[in-house]
Amino acid sequence: MLELLLPPPVDPLWDLTEAYGADARPERLNLVLGVYRDHTGGTPVMTAVREAEIRLAQRSASKEYRGLSGNTAFNRAMLSMVLGSAPGGAAERAVAVQTVAGSGALRLLADLVCRTRPGTTVWISDPAYVNHRPILEAAGLNVRTYGWLDAEGGFDTEGMLEDLAQARRDDVVLLQGCCHNPTGVDPSARVWEALAEMAVRAGWVPFVDLAYHGLGDGLEADLAATRMLAERVPEMLIAVSCSKNFGLYSDRTGCAVVLGASRGALRHVETALQNAARTLYSMPPEHGAAVVAAVLEDDGLRAAWRGELEAMRGRIEANRSGLAGELSALGWDRQARVLARQKGMFSMLPLSPRQMLRLRSGFAIYGTTAGRINIAGLPAERIACLAQGISAVLAEDAGRPDSPVVQPVPAHRG
Numbered sequence: 091m092l093e094l095l096l097p098p099p100v101d102p103l104w105d106l107t108e109a110y111g112a113d114a115r116p117e118r119l120n121l122v123l124g125v126y127r128d129h130t131g132g133t134p135v136m137t138a139v140r141e142a143e144i145r146l147a148q149r150s151a152s153k154e155y156r157g158l159s160g161n162t163a164f165n166r167a168m169l170s171m172v173l174g175s176a177p178g179g180a181a182e183r184a185v186a187v188q189t190v191a192g193s194g195a196l197r198l199l200a201d202l203v204c205r206t207r208p209g210t211t212v213w214i215s216d217p218a219y220v221n222h223r224p225i226l227e228a229a230g231l232n233v234r235t236y237g238w239l240d241a242e243g244g245f246d247t248e249g250m251l252e253d254l255a256q257a258r259r260d261d262v263v264l265l266q267g268c269c270h271n272p273t274g275v276d277p278s279a280r281v282w283e284a285l286a287e288m289a290v291r292a293g294w295v296p297f298v299d300l301a302y303h304g305l306g307d308g309l310e311a312d313l314a315a316t317r318m319l320a321e322r323v324p325e326m327l328i329a330v331s332c333s334k335n336f337g338l339y340s341d342r343t344g345c346a347v348v349l350g351a352s353r354g355a356l357r358h359v360e361t362a363l364q365n366a367a368r369t370l371y372s373m374p375p376e377h378g379a380a381v382v383a384a385v386l387e388d389d390g391l392r393a394a395w396r397g398e399l400e401a402m403r404g405r406i407e408a409n410r411s412g413l414a415g416e417l418s419a420l421g422w423d424r425q426a427r428v429l430a431r432q433k434g435m436f437s438m439l440p441l442s443p444r445q446m447l448r449l450r451s452g453f454a455i456y457g458t459t460a461g462r463i464n465i466a467g468l469p470a471e472r473i474a475c476l477a478q479g480i481s482a483v484l485a486e487d488a489g490r491p492d493s494p495v496v497q498p499v500p501a502h503r504g
């Protein structure tokens with residue numbers, strides 16, 4: 091049987107991570123995967139999370155199966171974090187089911203769409219999170235794209251709205267709620283309002299992917315667009331990840347949220363999501379969800395977590411403005427301005443795929459070929475070195491847009 095298996099495509103990010111592992115240059119810098127790193131270069135367990143784990147370890151007496159929707163306290167806490175808990179608010183016409191992290195939520199919601207209306211078209215940004223298209227297509231959905239970046243690397247308002255004007259009733263539009271991966275470029279509040287209006291008028295369903303809330307402008311600000319949409323549209327899907335903002339990457343913690351026009355409209359939703367999960371992985375893992383519930387239900391732990399999240403956000407912001415400052419000092423003002431406007435864990439460098447390869451071969455700096463770097467993984471003492479690498483690559487090509495691939499120079503030290 092196995093001789094029939096064709097060589098499958100290799101995941102580009104993990105492939106790059108392997109190439110990084112095999113790179114012997116001591117100055118190598120890995121900015122590929124979206125993982126927060128502190129000033130020591132590590133990804134520590136957040137103190138509020140650790141404290142919740144200790145409390146849970148002391149009181150949990152069993153690892154018996156949980157219900158099909160996962161940890162219900164976690165689901166309640168997620169609903170109120172994402173949608174608020176005001177009486178009569180959107181959370182009252184929403185249902186939440188715990189999932190295997192944000193990826194599991196994306197897949198479960200995609201399955202729900204497919205079960206409801208097979209062959210539905212889902213619109214994703216171009217460029218998009220690398221796993222959006224594969225997840226949606228694996229669920230049997232039809233994928234189309236809308237524009238995201240303009241020629242200067244800023245947000246392409248006209249391009250996006252023009253493309254989405256073609257979205258039809260019952261199409262689904264996947265939108266990243268904040269800190270767009272891979273570009274770090276987000277729509278303005280005005281564009282979000284225009285999207286809400288379009289969704290209501292045209293009858294398409296927003297599907298919001300929330301993976302970086304708290305790491306852009308702050309937790310409330312990062313959730314504002316999602317909450318505004320939820321108040322305006324009758325139906326909406328939300329995939330929530332706790333991987334980054336709780337640092338629970340390997341505990342695979344997340345939640346699928348579905349909003350209906352009324353509570354009655356939701357009557358089959360939870361069972362449909364449970365059935366979808368049953369055929370994929372049966373039930374989600376308990377640990378991360380129990381930890382998040384314990385943090386959010388305790389005033390002290392919640393405040394500590396918010397403080398740590400703010401500190402992470404501050405470090406990311408300092409990295410980004412540090413890099414923009416260094417680039418500007420090296421004479422790349424326009425590029426620095428584009429970078430400074432970006433938000434969240436990622437930055438899109440103003441470099442072509444060829445220049446990104448050059449950064450890798452000449453300077454041992456690893457970002458994705460499309461230009462994305464994990465700005466949250468950048469050690470402060472390497473900011474100047476990254477800026478010098480980018481500057482050197484830009485200078486090699488300045489005034490030579492069609493220049494051939496340059497030969498690698500000796501590895502940069504520092």
Ligand SMILES: Cc1ncc(COP(=O)(O)O)c(C=O)c1O
Binds near residue numbers: 266332339
């Ligand atoms: C935009 C976006 N959505 C969803 C995810 C899924 O995250 P996870 O499955 O680790 O929670 C990621 C992870 O990088 C992401 O960038």
